[in-house]
Amino acid sequence: MAKTSKSEKAVKPNVFMRIGLFIKQIIDELRKVVTPTAKELFFWSLAVFIFVLLLMALVTGMDFGLGKATLWVFG
Structure with missing residues (x-):
């Protein structure tokens, strides 16, 4: 079994x-x-509205x- 030196160990942050x-x-993500265009926003909103209806x-x-x-069953 090989010994590992202290410098090779991963430092726990x-x-x-x-x-x-x-x-x-978070900032990287x-x-x-991408911000949608006004046309895309309108059509996606319309699609969601129709789906909810x-x-x-x-x-x-x-x-x-x-x-x-x-x-009918319980009258």
Whole structure:
């Protein structure tokens, strides 16, 4: 078994070094963010709005149908 010298061991960073590294990584990731154009923002907002309306219609239909079925079964 080979002995490792103290200089070869990985130095465990202290809490301040880890916080600094974390903030540096956050800044690096934020630099990659691309701001959408006005046209893209409008169409994505429209798509989300339509999707939410469809989900609302689905949930409303299920609520109405299950309510009617419950009334039919339990009278």
